[in-house]
Amino acid sequence: MQNLKDKVAVVFAASGDIAGAVARSFSQHGAKVYVTARNLDAVKALAQEISVNGSHAEAVKVDALNETEIDDFLNKVISENGKLDIVFNGIGIDYSEMGGRPPTTVATFEQFMAPMEKICGSQFLTSRVAAKYMMQTQSEGTILLLTAALSRSKLPNLAGITAASAAVEGMTRVMATEWGADGIKVICICTGAIMETKRISGWIDTAAKQYGISPEQLVAQYKAFDILKSTPTLKQTGETAAFLASETGVVFNSHIVDVDCGKLNIL
Template sequence: MESLKDKIAVVFAASGEIAGAVGRSFAQHGAKVYITAINLNSVKALAKEIEANGGRAEAGKVDALNEREIDNYLKMVVAENGKLDMVFNGIGSYYRDAGSGTPTTMATFEQFMNPLQRICGSQFLTSRVAARYMIQSGSEGTILLLTASMSRTKTPNMAGFASACAAVEGLTRVIAAEFGQHGIKAICICSGAIMETRKIQGMINDFSDSQVFPVKKWLRTTQDLIFLNQGLH
């Protein structure tokens, strides 16, 4: 299936499992994919994998928190292709840096702000720079942002991360209203915890150890809490 044939896509933070999977999917559906991350070797390996499977991919080193690097890279992409059809940013935050699992009364201001600056801040940067080039080139493309279901649950000890998730959703609504007049779509993908990822596995094991909970019991308790908060249980 080539529903994205001849589309030009850029994926930021593609060294992570989620963004890497998005890059693979874009390529499988026919898009030419530019995959970027701070870890250039990681995205080079991903580009080779995509090409080995018949896709088209190029790797680049970009810090998704550095607006100059984002701007220079997207400028290059548009110069090479004359357009920019899709942008996805899969940046995340390490739960320890965000104070996740720490009671709100004990978390530092720096821990609270970390996911807001890192996650929402990066989405802000990549979205607005992408929009500039989409407008300039008349691309009428799609900007995909990523958040998590934590924005809608009542989970304790996750103040910074939950606030960042909600902020990304608010940002998406604003840029959809602003950029829509240029034919640009802004879509926010809201995911639950993807248990296979390294960050979630690390968090589960650490939380389980710190609370003297077996991993299976920790998972069951967490899932029950999410269902209750969403009114699904």
């Protein structure tokens, strides 16, 4: 079913696994998709894959932390299409960018703020610029943000990224309130650990070595909190984003939508 037929969608940080899955789902549901990242080769490959399957996709190099680049790019999208219907930002951060997982008493202020600047800062920039153009063109579009279940977890040595994840959720509610009068809905997708992503599989291997256990044991510890036997896939995450961006998805405006099949340790 093409519930996004004739929609214009932009996916920032599309070189990542989750954003790539979202871009594929948008296109499969009929949207014209622009995929962007700092790594142009990666999004070119994604756009080519989408186009081979009969959909329209265009790759553009954009730094989702550079407001000028974001503005120039979205202005180009508006010039070409006259509207902007959907924006998704899939930006993430590696532990290496936070100096690993130092205890809060050891972490520097810069290490604490790194996730806030990159994750929350990027979501702030792409969302507000997108909203500006949606208002100008009366697009009444959908802005989808991404956060992690760390926002409501209790894990040690992750103060910075936990605070940033919670901040994205709070910002979602504020922006939905501000922009609702212009017909713009704002929703935040909150994912648990999606095992097939490169970031999570890499973390599992690293953490298993650090703690002296097998990767299988580490995964089993995480899955012990699953309510169901199943865990979310990239495909399911992409399909969830496509549903939320559709006309039916309007019922979730301002909400944080968990994509984790249910976890006992998440509030």
